[in-house]
Amino acid sequence: MMAGNELHLKTRPIPGGATLFTTLLIATFVSLSVAQLDVSQVEVDALLAIKRGFNSLSVLASWNDSGVGVCSSWVGVRCLNGTVFSLGLPGKGLGGFLAEEIGNLTGLRKISLHDNAIGGSVPWSLGALPALRGLALFSNQLTGSIPQNLGNSSSLQQLDLKDNLLTGPIPIGLALPPRMNLIDLSGNRLWGGFPYDWIQSSSLESVNLARNFLSGTLPDQWNAINSSALRTLDVSDNYFSGSIPPTLGVRSNLTTFRARNNQLSGNIPDELVQLNQLKVLDLANNSLTGDVPSSLYTLPSITYFNVERNSLQGPIPPSLGAATLTTLHLSSNNLSGSVPEQIGGLSNLISLNISNNSFSGSLPRGIGNLTLLQYLLLANNSFEGDVPEEVGNLTSLRALDMSRNNFSGPLPMSLLQLTKLTSFNVSYNNLSGAIPPFPQAFDDSAFLGNPGFCGVSPFPLCPDFTAPSPSLSPANGTRGLIPVSSKGHRLSTVAIVFIALGAALALLLLLCLCFFVVVRRSDDKKGSAPMGFSSKGMESSMDSEEMVGKLVHFDGPLAFSADHLLCATAEVLGKSAYGTVYKATLEDGNIIAVKRLREGIVKGQKEFESEVGTLGKMRHPNLLALRAYYWGPKDEKLLVFDYMSCGSLAAFLHARGPETPLTWETRMKVTMGAAKGLGYLHESQNIIHGNLSATNILLDARMNAKISDYGLSRLMTPQAMSGLMATAGTLGYRAPELAKTKKPTRKSDVYSFGIVLLELLTGKAPVEQSSSDSGMDLAEWVSSVVKEEWTSEVFDVEIIKGASPHQEEEMMNCLQLALVCVNTSATSRPEMEDVIRQLEEIRPDLRSSPESELTSGPDTKR
The missing domain is CATH 3.30.200.20 (Phosphorylase Kinase; domain 1)
Incomplete structure (x- = not known):
C-alpha cells in the first residue's frame, strides 16, 4: 500500500508547477551538500578514522561527522586544490594511536603531530604517501620498529621521530629519497649499527642518532661520493667503538660533530682540521688517546670544543687563534705543560674546564681578559705561584674552582669584585694570609687544606688583623667588604673588638664627610642653584x-x-x-x-x-x-x-619564568620600538650602532624598548676603536661581511636588527650550544626550515598557541621581513626606514603620529 502510494505520488501531477519546484529544491539541496564537502568522501572518512584513534576528542570538536568545512574550520587541517595537504596538531595533548587510514590522505605533504602522547606503532601506510615531504612525530610514545617502506616515499625530505620508544634496527633505505635532508631518530631504543647506505646520500644535511643503543664502528667511506651536504652528525650516547673515521674530514660543510659518551678509541684524526666550517666538536667520555691536533684549536668557526674524560695527552698549543670559542672543555685527560698566555685572546669564552690533568706553571695573567667567562675550573692540576690579581676582572664568573693545586701566597682582594660567584673552591693549596671578606657565604670546605690561612674560624686569628673599612665605591660593585659568614662558627672576641673599632672609625670618617658636604651646600645656597648643577641643567664646576x-x-x-x-x-x-x-x-x-x-x-x-x-x-x-x-x-x-626596571630584552626573553608571558602584541611593540630607535640613529643622527643585540635593547616598566650603547664609539680614541672594530658586533648578531671589513655600516645594523626579530619570533637565542642544531646560527636554521616548507615549526610555541589567523599572518609577514634583513648580501638588505614602513603595514595600530616622535627636548618625568 505504501509502495503504491509512493509511486502514485511520484507520477501524479501537482497543480501550479509544484513538481518542478520540488525537483529544483531537491537538486539545490544535493548540490549544496556536495559543495559543502571540501574534499572527497574518502578523505573525510580517513580524517574521521584518525579522530576515532585519538582519545582527546575535545581538541577535535570541529571535526564533525557530516564532513562539512574540512578545509575551512577543521582544526589542524589545511587543503590545497580540494585535497588535504597538511595535518598539524602539535602540542594538543592527543593520546591513543595514529590510525592506518592516514595513508588514504594521498595528497598529504606535511604531518606535524609532535609533542603529544600518541602511542602505538608508526603506521605502515605512511610509506605509501606519494607527496609526503615532512613527517614530524617526535616527542610522543610511539613503539615498535620504524616501517621499512618509509624510504619508498620519493618526496620525503625530513623525518623526525626523536624522543619516542621505538625499537629494532634502523631500516635499510631510509635515506634513499633523493631530497631527504634531515633524519632525527634520537632518544629512542634502537639497536644495531650505523646504516652504511646513508653515507651514499648526496642530500642529507642533518643526521641525529643520539641516545639509542647503537653499536659497531662508524663507517669510513665518507669520501665515497663527492658530497658536501652534511652539516650535522650526532651519534652521542650510544655504544659505538673503533676509531673516528678520517674520511669525515672531506665533508667540508660539516658544522656539528657530536660523538660523546661512546667507546671510541685511537687518535683524533688530523683530517678533521680540514673542517673549516666546524662550530661544534664534542668527543667527551670516550677512550681517545694521543695528542689533540693543534690546528683544531684554531679552526676559524669553532665555538664549542669538548674532549673531556678521555686519555689524551700533550700541551695546549700557544697558537690559540679561535676567538670564536665559547666553550673549551679539556678536563679528565693526561694533558700537561703550561697554559699559554694567548688564552687571554679567547674573548668570547664562557666556560673553561681544564681540571683533572697535569698542567703546571703559573696561571697566565692574560686570563683576566676573559670578561665573559662564567665557569673557570682548574682543580686537580699542578699550578703554582700566586693567584693573579687579574682574576678579579672576571666579573661574569659564577663558578671558580682552583682546588688541589700548588697555588701560594694570599688570595687577592680583587676577588671581591666577583659578585656573581655562587661556587668557589681553593682548598688544598699552599695559600696563606687573610681570607678576603666575601659577601657570599662560602662553606668552610672551600678553604680547607691551606694551613697558612687566617682570620676566620676555623683558622687562627691573623697576627696583624685589621678589619677593612665598610667603604663603597662604584668601581668594585659591592656593598662594602663584609666578613665571611662561616657556617656554624663565630668570630673570636678580639676579632669582634677590632671589627667594632674599624666600624667606629669608618662611621667617624663618614660623619666628617657629611659635615663637610653640608657646609659646602650651605655656602652654595647663596648662589642660584644647588652644588653641582646649574638652573638650566648646563655644566657647573665644583669648588675643588x-x-x-x-x-x-x-x-x-x-x-x-x-x-x-x-x-x-x-x-x-x-x-x-x-x-x-x-x-x-x-x-x-x-x-x-x-x-x-x-x-x-x-x-x-x-x-x-x-x-x-x-x-x-x-x-x-x-x-x-x-x-x-x-x-x-x-x-x-x-x-x-x-634605569630600566625590566632589564634587557635578552634576559626577559630567555631567562624569565613561565609565569611571565611575552605575548605577540608585546613582541610587536618591542620590535617596532627597536626599529624606530635604530631608524632615528641612522636617519636623524647619522650614527651607526655597530653592536645592536638583544642585550642592549632595554625594557622599561611598560615594555617600551630603549636602545643603549649607541654613539659610544665617538668617545673612544682611534687606537681603542681599531681594537673594538676588530671584533665588531656581538657573536650571533654579527653581519657576515664584518669578518672581513671590520667596519660596521647601516646594513650591518639592519642584519643585527633582523636577528633580534628572529629571536622574538622563534624564542631561540642566536647561538644555542645545547640544541641539536647548534651547528647553525639562528639565521641559517630559520632559513633551512623555511626552505623545506616547515615554516610553522619556526615560531615560538608560546605565541603560536591560540593565535588567531590574523596574528598568524602577521607572524608570517614579520618572518619574511626578518629574512630579508639577514640576507647574506648587504646590498640586498633594506634601510631601516623601509623596515619601519613594512612593520607599520603589518601592524597599523603601532604607527606613531608625527608629533609623538620626539627628536629633542626634555623628557617628561615618569
Missing part, C-alpha cells in the same frame, strides 16, 4: 674640581650631586667592551644606571666633553637617554642613564 671632579647634567627628571653619585650603593649589571654597568641607588632612593668607562680608551677631556655633549642632547622615546656624565680627578669617566 681637582679633588671632587666635574659632574655635568643634561635634561632629566633627577637632580643629584657628585658626592651623591659617588656614595651610591652599586650592583654590577653587566660588562662590555666599553666598560662596566652598575645599578646605583642614590641617597634619596632613586635608581639610576651608571656606565664606568674602561681606562685608557677614552679621548682627552676637551674632545670627550664635546662628543658627550652631543649624545646628551639626543632624545627619542626608543633611545636610552644619557642624563649626566662625571669626569673624576683620576680620569674616572661615568655616564649616567635611566
Whole structure:
C-alpha cells in the first residue's frame, strides 16, 4: 500500500508547477551538500578514522561527522586544490594511536603531530604517501620498529621521530629519497649499527642518532661520493667503538660533530682540521688517546670544543687563534705543560674546564681578559705561584674552582669584585694570609687544606688583623667588604673588638664627610642653584674640581650631586667592551644606571666633553637617554642613564619564568620600538650602532624598548676603536661581511636588527650550544626550515598557541621581513626606514603620529 502510494505520488501531477519546484529544491539541496564537502568522501572518512584513534576528542570538536568545512574550520587541517595537504596538531595533548587510514590522505605533504602522547606503532601506510615531504612525530610514545617502506616515499625530505620508544634496527633505505635532508631518530631504543647506505646520500644535511643503543664502528667511506651536504652528525650516547673515521674530514660543510659518551678509541684524526666550517666538536667520555691536533684549536668557526674524560695527552698549543670559542672543555685527560698566555685572546669564552690533568706553571695573567667567562675550573692540576690579581676582572664568573693545586701566597682582594660567584673552591693549596671578606657565604670546605690561612674560624686569628673599612665605591660593585659568614662558627672576641673599632672609625670618617658636604651646600645656597648643577641643567664646576671632579647634567627628571653619585650603593649589571654597568641607588632612593668607562680608551677631556655633549642632547622615546656624565680627578669617566626596571630584552626573553608571558602584541611593540630607535640613529643622527643585540635593547616598566650603547664609539680614541672594530658586533648578531671589513655600516645594523626579530619570533637565542642544531646560527636554521616548507615549526610555541589567523599572518609577514634583513648580501638588505614602513603595514595600530616622535627636548618625568 505504501509502495503504491509512493509511486502514485511520484507520477501524479501537482497543480501550479509544484513538481518542478520540488525537483529544483531537491537538486539545490544535493548540490549544496556536495559543495559543502571540501574534499572527497574518502578523505573525510580517513580524517574521521584518525579522530576515532585519538582519545582527546575535545581538541577535535570541529571535526564533525557530516564532513562539512574540512578545509575551512577543521582544526589542524589545511587543503590545497580540494585535497588535504597538511595535518598539524602539535602540542594538543592527543593520546591513543595514529590510525592506518592516514595513508588514504594521498595528497598529504606535511604531518606535524609532535609533542603529544600518541602511542602505538608508526603506521605502515605512511610509506605509501606519494607527496609526503615532512613527517614530524617526535616527542610522543610511539613503539615498535620504524616501517621499512618509509624510504619508498620519493618526496620525503625530513623525518623526525626523536624522543619516542621505538625499537629494532634502523631500516635499510631510509635515506634513499633523493631530497631527504634531515633524519632525527634520537632518544629512542634502537639497536644495531650505523646504516652504511646513508653515507651514499648526496642530500642529507642533518643526521641525529643520539641516545639509542647503537653499536659497531662508524663507517669510513665518507669520501665515497663527492658530497658536501652534511652539516650535522650526532651519534652521542650510544655504544659505538673503533676509531673516528678520517674520511669525515672531506665533508667540508660539516658544522656539528657530536660523538660523546661512546667507546671510541685511537687518535683524533688530523683530517678533521680540514673542517673549516666546524662550530661544534664534542668527543667527551670516550677512550681517545694521543695528542689533540693543534690546528683544531684554531679552526676559524669553532665555538664549542669538548674532549673531556678521555686519555689524551700533550700541551695546549700557544697558537690559540679561535676567538670564536665559547666553550673549551679539556678536563679528565693526561694533558700537561703550561697554559699559554694567548688564552687571554679567547674573548668570547664562557666556560673553561681544564681540571683533572697535569698542567703546571703559573696561571697566565692574560686570563683576566676573559670578561665573559662564567665557569673557570682548574682543580686537580699542578699550578703554582700566586693567584693573579687579574682574576678579579672576571666579573661574569659564577663558578671558580682552583682546588688541589700548588697555588701560594694570599688570595687577592680583587676577588671581591666577583659578585656573581655562587661556587668557589681553593682548598688544598699552599695559600696563606687573610681570607678576603666575601659577601657570599662560602662553606668552610672551600678553604680547607691551606694551613697558612687566617682570620676566620676555623683558622687562627691573623697576627696583624685589621678589619677593612665598610667603604663603597662604584668601581668594585659591592656593598662594602663584609666578613665571611662561616657556617656554624663565630668570630673570636678580639676579632669582634677590632671589627667594632674599624666600624667606629669608618662611621667617624663618614660623619666628617657629611659635615663637610653640608657646609659646602650651605655656602652654595647663596648662589642660584644647588652644588653641582646649574638652573638650566648646563655644566657647573665644583669648588675643588681637582679633588671632587666635574659632574655635568643634561635634561632629566633627577637632580643629584657628585658626592651623591659617588656614595651610591652599586650592583654590577653587566660588562662590555666599553666598560662596566652598575645599578646605583642614590641617597634619596632613586635608581639610576651608571656606565664606568674602561681606562685608557677614552679621548682627552676637551674632545670627550664635546662628543658627550652631543649624545646628551639626543632624545627619542626608543633611545636610552644619557642624563649626566662625571669626569673624576683620576680620569674616572661615568655616564649616567635611566634605569630600566625590566632589564634587557635578552634576559626577559630567555631567562624569565613561565609565569611571565611575552605575548605577540608585546613582541610587536618591542620590535617596532627597536626599529624606530635604530631608524632615528641612522636617519636623524647619522650614527651607526655597530653592536645592536638583544642585550642592549632595554625594557622599561611598560615594555617600551630603549636602545643603549649607541654613539659610544665617538668617545673612544682611534687606537681603542681599531681594537673594538676588530671584533665588531656581538657573536650571533654579527653581519657576515664584518669578518672581513671590520667596519660596521647601516646594513650591518639592519642584519643585527633582523636577528633580534628572529629571536622574538622563534624564542631561540642566536647561538644555542645545547640544541641539536647548534651547528647553525639562528639565521641559517630559520632559513633551512623555511626552505623545506616547515615554516610553522619556526615560531615560538608560546605565541603560536591560540593565535588567531590574523596574528598568524602577521607572524608570517614579520618572518619574511626578518629574512630579508639577514640576507647574506648587504646590498640586498633594506634601510631601516623601509623596515619601519613594512612593520607599520603589518601592524597599523603601532604607527606613531608625527608629533609623538620626539627628536629633542626634555623628557617628561615618569
